[in-house]
Every structure is written in C-alpha cells, then in structure tokens.
Amino acid sequence: MLALEELGQSVWLDYLRRGMARSGELEGLIRDGLRGMTSNPTIFEHAIAGSTDYDETLKDPALSQKTDRELFEVLAIQDVQEAADLFRAVYDRTDGADGFVSLEVSPAVARDTEGSIAEARRLWQAVDRPNLMIKIPGMHEGWSAIEHCLRESININITLLFSVEHYRAVSEAYLRALEARVREGQPVDRLASVASFFVSRVDTEVDRRLEALGGSLLALRGRVAIANARLAYAAFLETTHSARWRALASSGARVQRPLWASTGTKNPAYSDVLYLETLIGTDTVTTVPPDTLRLFEEHGTVRLTLSDDPGDAPEVMEALATGGIDFADVNRALEEEGVAKFTASFDKILGVIRQKRRT
Numbered sequence: 482m483l484a485l486e487e488l489g490q491s492v493w494l495d496y497l498r499r500g501m502a503r504s505g506e507l508e509g510l511i512r513d514g515l516r517g518m519t520s521n522p523t524i525f526e527h528a529i530a531g532s533t534d535y536d537e538t539l540k541d542p543a544l545s546q547k548t549d550r551e552l553f554e555v556l557a558i559q560d561v562q563e564a565a566d567l568f569r570a571v572y573d574r575t576d577g578a579d580g581f582v583s584l585e586v587s588p589a590v591a592r593d594t595e596g597s598i599a600e601a602r603r604l605w606q607a608v609d610r611p612n613l614m615i616k617i618p619g620m621h622e623g624w625s626a627i628e629h630c631l632r633e634s635i636n637i638n639i640t641l642l643f644s645v646e647h648y649r650a651v652s653e654a655y656l657r658a659l660e661a662r663v664r665e666g667q668p669v670d671r672l673a674s675v676a677s678f679f680v681s682r683v684d685t686e687v688d689r690r691l692e693a694l695g696g697s698l699l700a701l702r703g704r705v706a707i708a709n710a711r712l713a714y715a716a717f718l719e720t721t722h723s724a725r726w727r728a729l730a731s732s733g734a735r736v737q738r739p740l741w742a743s744t745g746t747k748n749p750a751y752s753d754v755l756y757l758e759t760l761i762g763t764d765t766v767t768t769v770p771p772d773t774l775r776l777f778e779e780h781g782t783v784r785l786t787l788s789d790d791p792g793d794a795p796e797v798m799e800a801l802a803t804g805g806i807d808f809a810d811v812n813r814a815l816e817e818e819g820v821a822k823f824t825a826s827f828d829k830i831l832g833v834i835r836q837k838r839r840t
Contacts, residue, residue, distance in 0.1 A: 482514030484783040489763030493517035498528040502563040519583040522826035565610040572612040583638040585616035588823040597626035614638040631658035641819040644812040655737040670733030679743040680706040698804040708797035740766040762787025
C-alpha cells in the first residue's frame with residue numbers, strides 16, 4: 482500500500498466491521514498504508530449477519546423502542562464514527578486530502594433527488610466527522626443532488642458509475658459546485674469528492690453479452706472494463722489540465738479523484754489482481770476487498786499503468802459498438818442491478834436485525 486501511495490494512488494478498504502476498529506486490526510492496516518474505507522448496504526449486511534460484533538448494541542434496552550431501520554442506522558453511524566476517528570490522523574496529516582470513510586444513502590432514494598439531498602444532510606450531521614464522505618449513486622437523478630450537497634460543503638463519494646458519459650456528468654457537477662462556492666466567497670480547500678468508477682462488474686455484464694454473440698467479438702472478453710476506466714482517467718486528466726480547473730485550484734480546490742471500485746476479480750480465468758495492476762495512476766484511489774488486497778500484497782506488481790495515453794481503449798470501445806453492443810444499455814443494466822443488489826442487502830439487514838432482536 483505504501484508503494485502505491487508513492488505513485489500517487491491511495492488504497493481504501495472496501496469493507497467495514499466494528500470488530501476491526503475495536504481489535505486494533507484497523508490501526509495496523511493504517512500503519513501499513515491504508516488511507517480510507519468504503520461501506521455500502523452489502524458490506525453492512527455481511528458484517529452484521531456474519532459476526533457477533535453488534536449483539537451487545539442490539540440488546541441495549543435504551544434502543545428497544547427504535548425501529549429495525551433506526552437501529553441499523555445507529556449501528557452504521559457508530560461504525561463509521563469509530564473508523565473515521567482512527568483515520569483522523571491521516572486526514573490531518575494530509576490536510577484533508579485523504580483518510581475518509583464513506584457511508585451510503587439508502588438505496589430507496591437512489592433515484593430520488595430531493596430524498597438523496599435530505600438523507601445526505603441527515604447522515605452528515607449525525608456522523609459529525611470532517612473525514613466522512615456520503616455516497617450518492619451517480620445516476621441521472623443523483624447529479625443535481627451531488628452538486629447541491631457539495632455546495633453545502635458535504636463531502637461526496639459518487640458511487641455506481643459505469644460509463645464515461647456519467648463520469649463526465651458528475652465531474653461537471655463537482656466543478657459547478659466549486660465555482661458556486663468560490664463566487665459566494667466560501668472556502669473550497671477542505672471540500673472533497675471521489676468518483677467511484679466500477680470495473681469488474683462491467684466485464685461481467687459485457688462478457689455475458691459477448692459470449693451470446695460469439696465469433697470474433699470473443700477477443701474483447703476481459704478488456705472492456707479496463708478500456709472504459711482508461712477513458713474515464715483520460716477525461717479526468719482533460720479536466721485537471723484545463724484553464725477552468727486551474728482557476729479553481731488557485732482558490733485551493735482539490736481534484737475529484739477517480740476511485741476504482743468493484744476491483745475484486747469475478748472471472749477465475751482472469752488474473753486475481755487484474756483490476757489493481759492495470760489501474761495504477763496519479764491522483765487516484767482504489768478501494769479493495771480484503772481478500773483482493775491480500776492477493777495483491779502477495780504477488781501484485783506495483784508500477785504506473787495509467788497515463789495521459791489511453792492506449793487502445795478507444796479501439797476496444799469502438800469494436801464493442803461495431804459488434805452490436807450498446808454501452809449505454811450496459812450502463813443502464815448495471816445501474817439497475819446495482820440498486821437492486823443494495824436494496825436486497827438493505828432488506829436482509831433489517832431481517833437480520835429483526836431476528837437477532839427476537840433471540
């Protein structure tokens with residue numbers, strides 16, 4: 482992790498469980514170079530259902546009148562607060578550039594602009610930590626919510642991004658929010674945002690479509706997610722090299738770093754560290770499941786693999802379109818799948834809490 486940090490990439494852990502914070506395990510990872518954590522409903526589902534870490538809180542008589550949903554929020558907020566406190570030294574040492582912990586709005590408001598704004602505000606106030614990021618999905622309905630929250634100085638982790646088109650849209654939302662704050666005389670030097678661009682899920686969906694079509698298109702298997710991410714990184718560099726960005730940077734603004742998410746390899750035919758090794762670049766974040774991080778530390782290669790040259794990425798995406806696969810439809814399918822998965826996990830969390838409270 483420290484070697485990646487020297488190349489300009491921060492490693493965040495795509496996992497959060499309170500036992501890590503309370504046992505000293507998280508402190509050890511931070512010493513080894515971990516620079517942040519991300520959470521989502523699926524992560525909390527596994528943590529609450531798969532451990533006894535939360536049982537004492539679930540038995541607390543003072544919380545007995547809370548609904549299952551309210552009790553889940555108590556658990557999640559406690560976890561994020563404890564993790565954020567441990568990362569606070571990183572946040573302070575980097576002048577607010579790193580050391581963030583993310584908490585996601587409910588999947589129920591994923592396509593609800595006003596609902597996302599209200600929930601982001603409420604969670605931001607409840608956690609009350611400067612190194613918190615609120616996760617808002619990067620679907621069309623979320624774009625104005627993201628801009629609105631950033632204007633209110635709420636750090637935002639934009640999640641469920643699959644296409645360069647949507648990446649450019651949330652990048653624009655960040656720029657507009659910064660420009661509005663500068664016009665209003667508001668500080669921008671501590672406002673932070675990352676754009677979480679998913680990778681392995683893209684290959685899973687695209688490979689399924691390639692295999693259905695067959696023929697020469699099969700040569701594109703395992704290549705589209707990386708090509709797509711390279712084009713997103715090229716768009717990031719285009720923005721940060723612009724006169725518009727230089728004007729904001731002169732006011733103290735920080736770049737909105739691309740964050741590579743869904744980095745665990747799902748296809749056993751591919752390298753188990755494929756999405757880490759091929760997406761190492763300056764001013765980026767990679768959020769990694771614990772097992773994938775362990776594999777990368779065992780046999781991953783650390784070298785810069787992202788630059789201002791996207792290589793053959795344009796040709797890969799053009800070949801995909803020529804072969805009859807509409808990436809806009811891939812994006813739509815992945816967004817719907819992402820929201821559905823998080824909704825299912827959220828429902829399971831409430832079921833687990835309900836059952837544990839009974840027993």
